[in-house]
Amino acid sequence: MLGTIRSVSPSAVAVTLSLLFGGAGFADAATGGTFLLGKANHETAQSSLSDNRGTPLLLIAPPGKAPLAVNRSTQVTKLDAQYVGGLTATQLAVTGGMGVTTFDSSVAIGQSPVKVASTGPLRAGLYYVSASAEISINPSDIDGACWIARGSSPTMKLAQSYVPAQGDFPVAEVTAARVTAGDTLQEQCDAGGNTGSDVFGANIIAIRVASSSNG
Secondary structure, eight states: OOOOOOOOOHHHHHHHHHHHHHHHTOOOBOTTSOOOTTSOBOOSSOOOOOOSSSOSOOOOOOTTSOSOOOSOOOOOTTOOOSEETTEEHHHHSOOEEEEEOOTTSEEEEOSSOEEEEEOOOOOSEEEEEEEEEEEEEOTTSOOEEEEEEETTBTTSOSEEEEEOSSEEEEEEEEEEEEEOTTOOEEEEEEESSSSOEEEEEEEEEEEEEEEOTTO
């Protein structure tokens, strides 16, 4: 027995083709269409995703895989990130310390090292360090010196100024120094005798230029 052939409307044909091609994996979602997971989706206008109860988008990737990828290095306005290059915002923050001995007071120095200026405890990292002072060498003390050191190793000279004669001299030291968390950076001075040499206006400034993972 022959079956009856009925006419099919154009809209039904369109729906049927859409289902066939969509099911076969050939469809691309375009502006105004349905977003297809696992398919290429193309937009000519901005799309938005909102959630009035919480985080509107959660991306989960397996270990070692990035949960998000972009194709441009253009800056994203108002993007707030917890980590940059594996470091937290706190670790990346510019921090440092300083210490000053004013010119209206002096620090007596002798043959043993004396701390004339010091930062407070520092975060772990690499610091740019600058120190200076006015050193007055008594005629009986022969010579003197000042240097930058870590508080944990005050006799290890990271940068030094040497004064080979008696009199008043400005001294300055500059270096880069890596410190562990809680350590300090200091300016230390000594003299070639113990007969009344002094240091005035000592100061040290340390600015962290790179942090470490334990900072």
